[in-house]
Amino acid sequence: MKSRLEELYKTKIRSELQKELQLKNPMEVPAISKIVVNVGVKEAVGDSKAVALVKDIVDQITGQYSAKTLARKSIATFKLRQGVAIGVMVTLRHANMYHFLDKLINIVLPAVRDFQGVKTTFDGQGNYNLGLKDWMVFPEVDYDKVDRSRGLNITIQTTTSNDEHARLLLKKFNMPFQAQKR
Numbered sequence: 001m002k003s004r005l006e007e008l009y010k011t012k013i014r015s016e017l018q019k020e021l022q023l024k025n026p027m028e029v030p031a032i033s034k035i036v037v038n039v040g041v042k043e044a045v046g047d048s049k050a051v052a053l054v055k056d057i058v059d060q061i062t063g064q065y066s067a068k069t070l071a072r073k074s075i076a077t078f079k080l081r082q083g084v085a086i087g088v089m090v091t092l093r094h095a096n097m098y099h100f101l102d103k104l105i106n107i108v109l110p111a112v113r114d115f116q117g118v119k120t121t122f123d124g125q126g127n128y129n130l131g132l133k134d135w136m137v138f139p140e141v142d143y144d145k146v147d148r149s150r151g152l153n154i155t156i157q158t159t160t161s162n163d164e165h166a167r168l169l170l171k172k173f174n175m176p177f178q179a180q181k182r
Helices: 004-020 049-062 094-111 163-172
Strands: 032-040 067-070 085-092 128-132 152-158
Touching (some): 004 163, 032 049, 032 094, 049 085, 085 094
Antiparallel strands (some): 032 085, 032 152, 128 152
16 A cells, blocks of 8 residues: 555655756656664663563554664673663665654654754755654554653665755655754
């Protein structure tokens, strides 16, 4: 089943971007290639069940199974051993990616308290990182099953290396960027 945003991109946004950016080849038009959702669990060092709880909730939020991230090396000051699960991540592509982006833009971000828009800074390679301080804004999170509030990082990777092209692409998807200060 195609997502609403995927249909919008294929029918309207792609042709608009090609005209606005004056691109001759349709393969040059920027697109979203993947979205990565990442949650770090610092309590995992002392409590191995914390990662399982976070994994279940991230699975519900994204609609896809997530993977545990493991510590690459041991750090004695943090009581961290190599190979211990310290986080959860999931990579979304195709239909799941567009469903998640639709939910993020239209449901989750407007639910954030005192929301003024998201920052307009990109990483220099056409990718956008968004950090949410509280995962309770997602409608799938059950308040009774969650032991504490956690933050998560969302990375939106595009097919362009130009930040302005990527910003215009996300703007066409109605990403609520902050107003530019003059």
